[in-house]
Amino acid sequence: MAKVWIEDSCIGCEACVDELPEVFQMGDDGKAHVVNPEGASLEEIKEVAEACPTESIKVEE
Numbered sequence: 001m002a003k004v005w006i007e008d009s010c011i012g013c014e015a016c017v018d019e020l021p022e023v024f025q026m027g028d029d030g031k032a033h034v035v036n037p038e039g040a041s042l043e044e045i046k047e048v049a050e051a052c053p054t055e056s057i058k059v060e061e
């Protein structure tokens with residue numbers, strides 16, 4: 001199973017949460033968090049990771 005995580009550099013723009021709410025949700029800390037790494041295909045997650053303005057979404061296969 002691929003490992004998906006978000007680094008502290010997240011600025012809370014919510015782009016990833018808008019795209020894949022099954023995988024990412026905003027936390028009380030104003031940053032996105034991974035709630036279910038299997039909520040979307042790895043390809044979809046990688047696309048969202050590439051679109052993150054701060055490159056905070058990391059995927060390890």
Ligand code: SF4
Nearest residue numbers: 010011013014016052
């Ligand atoms: S797209 Fe990147 S910066 Fe925006 S909320 Fe998601 S992880 Fe944070």
